[in-house]
Amino acid sequence: MALEIIEINHVQITVPRAAEEASKHFYKDILGLEEISKPVSPRGPSGAWYRQGTVEVHLSVEADVSDNQRSKLHICYLVMDLAAAEQHLRGAGIDIISDQQPVPGWLRFYVRDPGGNRIGIAQRDSET
Numbered sequence: 312m313a314l315e316i317i318e319i320n321h322v323q324i325t326v327p328r329a330a331e332e333a334s335k336h337f338y339k340d341i342l343g344l345e346e347i348s349k350p351v352s353p354r355g356p357s358g359a360w361y362r363q364g365t366v367e368v369h370l371s372v373e374a375d376v377s378d379n380q381r382s383k384l385h386i387c388y389l390v391m392d393l394a395a396a397e398q399h400l401r402g403a404g405i406d407i408i409s410d411q412q413p414v415p416g417w418l419r420f421y422v423r424d425p426g427g428n429r430i431g432i433a434q435r436d437s438e439t
Contacts, residue, residue, distance in 0.1 A: 321360075321367035322386050326379075326426025328357070328372050333425035335359050335370065341403045342388070342430075344368060363388070379427030387431030393418050396432050 326334045338344050344361035349369070357372040368386065390396040397407055400422055408421040408429075419433035 319366055321369050323369040323371060324386070324424075324426070324428045325371050325373040326424070326428065328374070330424075330426040331357060331370075331372050337405075337424045338368065338370060341400070341405065379423070379429070382427075382429060385421065385429035385431050387419070387433050390432055390434055393420070393432065393434040396434075400432070 338359070338361050339346050344363050347360050347362050347367065349358070349360040359370045361368045361370070397420060401407060405422050408423070410419050410421070413419075416436050417433050418436050419431055422430050422432065424430060
């Protein structure tokens with residue numbers, strides 16, 4: 312019998328301390344995620360929590376972050392207008408990574424946050 316998952320609550324991502332402030336700016340101001348209160352942690356006040364709809368993104372700071380720049384692990388955000396999203400991100404100085412492995416029914420590209428985490432930006436392809 313399969314586990315009865317009722318929702319995805321959150322995704323946790325990590326960045327090195329040197330990328331913390333730039334990452335907070337990226338998620339709050341560039342992507343426009345809602346910053347929410349996070350519990351007081353015995354590890355201190357670093358990191359931040361964000362929400363989009365019912366799903367949260369928890370940004371944590373770690374000393375030994377793996378080489379995110381080479382990883383294909385990612386979060387994917389759906390948008391209504393992929394071209395407008397690309398223009399917005401380019402205008403904010405974010406490098407766009409083209410989709411090298413297209414999936415039928417989807418239009419998408421990728422970006423990296425200041426900590427090197429890969430992020431998919433996608434739109435359903437109305438032509439398929």
